[in-house]
Amino acid sequence: MSRSFTPKVVTGNALLEGDVIYLTEDDGWTRDLSRAEILTDEAHAQMRLLDAARRASEIVGTYLADVKPGPKGPEPTHFREEFRRSGPSEAARVPQETQNV
Amino acid sequence: MYDYTDFDAAFVAERNRQFRAQVERRIAGALTEDEFKPLRLMNGLYLQLHAYMLRVAIPYGTLNGRQMRRLAEIAERWDRGYGHFTTRQNIQFNWPALRDVPDILDALAEVEMHAIQTSGNTIRNVTADPFAGAAADEIADPRPVAELIRQWSTDHPEFQFLPRKFKIAVAGSPNDRAVTAAHDLALRIVERDGAIGYTVLVGGGLGRTPMIGQVINDFVPQADLLPYIEAVVGVWNLLGRRDNKYKARIKITLHEHGMDEIRSLVEARFIETRAAFSGIDVPLFEAIKAAFTPPSFAKRPVSAFERAYEADPVFRSWADTNLAEHRAEGHAIVQVSLKAHGAVPGDATSAQMRVLADIAEQFGHDELRISQDQNVILPHVHKADLPEIHARLKSHGLATANIGRVSDIVACPGMDYCALATARSIPVAQQIATRFDELKLEHEIGALRIKISGCINACGHHHVGHIGILGLDRAGVETYQITLGGDHTETAALGDRTGPGFGADEIVPAIERLVGAYLEHRDGKQETFLETYRRLGMAPFKAALYDQESRVAAE
Structure with a gap:
């Protein structure tokens, strides 16, 4: 059935903090992509997305992001998801003054 | 400076009260995200890649020490200790929590600031020359008219659901420091037969379809200005494409209909808007103007400046690069660089904001400006105070002598923060600045503006x-395209694409080769990069970028 379906995770931003969050197997949220539920079946992925999107008081902007399975769990396939996972580049989040003084 | 009237204060307080209730209803689940999103955008609150982002307007780029100190406090208390100044004279806080935003807005209102119309399809923060009221070349201060437009456009009932956003800028000098030609509507203050009026441009804008603004009317007198602008925005509001957001901006409307048709529609609409205006805007403008009366500039000896200039080469370099000519004798406009080599362009920490507030209060008639180049301006400083100001700036990483130089790079937040970005901007800016600092070529290169966007929105x-x-x-890889010959001033021009893009690890060497080609081909040190490009065209630069032999030679 799932011919060449790229594995997915359900992700979005937490309503209150705006953080990047991922759906876990037990219907929780994690900030750690490696602990997210990896979805390998297209129909199941759509169901999980609908379930998650219904939780409007917890998550904003829910979507399915491509991942690949890694030794420690799902990993991003695109650099945008890599930045979402890891936050701004290290140099971009260090306030200016500490770089200069 | 303009002080809020009771009406202004009550208006902002009411909007904040409404937004607080909207946030509560969203958290309680009474509003869906689809319902809430337009409400939060009306109040400047975006959801970015990693967090919410609150964009706060700094009208016409002007703020006082108390306001700057409040921004520092907000950054510390509700964010991560820094803020990001933008090319449209706003400040963005990158990490606020949703629940805190109503408190932040109340804290802003206490110092007469807000985030209204910093997003959404409305008339946005009106920007102006950051040297307003100080520049030696000024015809008239652009801030009173910018404030008039702010009052007219805020919550204007006809213009709350425009086809797309609408940006206005005002320049008061023949030297355009407000990037007016890249705005939906721009005013350039001009004088004709002793009367002040406005040359009006429309249809400028960058983004996916960049266009330089065109003159729709070369002289609009003061009394006609608001009805004239209302006619322009009104005509576009009806004609603008609502079927396709990429074709909705006035630049596309102008392109599709042509200037003759737009101009005649505006003239026809102007007859109606002019008749509908009661004339109240003229005395209102005069009252606003009185709030921008220049401070009294002291006449004192400048010997302290001259001594430091002779004795201290670091001070001299900074003075030569970062000062601009003030209209008053013995005074200078100080441009404080937020572009220390390797720093994030436009970012300032809370500590830095406080230092700037202190200096403004103590030495600068309590005035600060944010420039379109993401730097901070102290518009009114006596030269005798410059050695002390320089020393204080230096001890807080704020004395980099690079205004208008290769490392004074404009950069959007890019994919480090922005949800729309297609690649990162900040690390590219940091690497270019660091590299040219290592090469110690910055002052040899002279005037050179590098501007970086992380997506086509520009x-x-x-x-x-x-x-x-x-x-x-490009196919899942960050790729950087180069354009040459762009100009943001009164001689505005769009850059030309050089050819294929470069990978993230190739872009800094590519820029180095471009600058090398300029140094090789320029007609003496007096000829700037832009002048050399205009004289020689693309060929030598293209060769430096793509020609294999010159690449090997450069490495």
Whole structure:
């Protein structure tokens, strides 16, 4: 059935903090992509997305992001998801003054 | 400075009260995200890649020490200790929590600031020359008219659901420091037969379809200005494409209909709007103007400045690079660089904001400006105080002598923060600045504007950079396209694309080769990068970028 379906995770931003969050197997949220539920079946992925999107008081902007399975769990396939996972580049989040003084 | 009237204060307080209730209803689940999103955008609150982002307007780029100190406090208390100044004279806080935003807005209102109309399809924060009221070349201060437009456009019932956003800028000098040609509507203050009026441009804008604004009317007198602008926005509001957001901006409307048709529609509409205006705007404008009366500039000896200038080469270099000519004798305009080599362009920490507030209060008639180049301006400083100001700036990483130089790079937040970005901007800016600092070539190179955007929306103004860099996603890889010959001033021009883009690890060496080609081909040190490009065209730069032999030679 799932011919060449790229594995997915359900992700979005937490309503209150705006953080990047991922759906876990037990219907929780994690900030750690490696602990997210990896979805390998297209129909199941759509169901999980609908379930998650219904939780409007917890998550904003829910979507399915491509991942690949890694030794420690799902990993991003695109650099945008890599930045979402890891936050701004290290140099971009260090306030200016500490770089200069 | 303009002080809020009771009406202004009550208006902002009421909007904040409404937004607080809207946030509560969203958290309680009474509002869906689809319902809430337009409400939060009306109040400047975006959801970015990693967090919410609150964009606060700094009207016409002007703020006082108390306001700057409040921004520092907000950054510390509700964010991560820094803020990001933008090319449209706003400040963005990158990490607020949803629940805290109503408190932040109340804290802003206490110092007469807000985030209203910093997003959404409305008339946005009106920007102006950051040297307003200080520049030696000024015809008239652009801030009173910018404030008049702010009052007219805020919550204007006809213009709350425009086809798309609408940006207005005002310049008061023949030297355009407000990037007016890249705005939906721009005013250039002019004088004719002793009367002040406005040359009105429309249809400028960068983004996916960049266009330089065109003159729709070369002289609009003061009394006609608001009805005239209302006619322009009204005509576009009806004609503008609502079927396709990429074709909705007035630049596309102008392109599709032509200037003759737009002008005649505006003239026809103007007859109606002019008749509908009661004339109250003229005395209102005069009252606003009185709030911008220049401070009294002391006459004191400048010997302390001259002594430091002779004795201290670091001070001299800073003074030569970062000062601009003030209209009053013995005074200078100080441009404080937020572009220390390797720093994030436009970012300031809370501590830095406080230092700037202190200096403004103690030495600068309590005035600060934010420039379109993401720097901070102290518009009114006596030269005798410059050695002390320089020393204080230096001890807080704020004395980099690079205004208008290769490392004074404009950069949008890019994919480090922005949900729309297709590539990163900040690390590219940091690496270029660091590299040219290592080469110790900055002052040899002279005037050179590099502008970087992390997507085609062009918040980093790359089209009008002498060297423009556009970050794109090409098949899942960050790729950077280069444009040359852009100009953001009164001689505005869009840059020309050089050819294929460069990978993230290739872009800094590519810029180095471009600058090398300029140094090799320029007609003496007096000829700037832009002048050399205009004289020689693309060929020598293209060769430096793509010609294999010159690449090997450069390495």
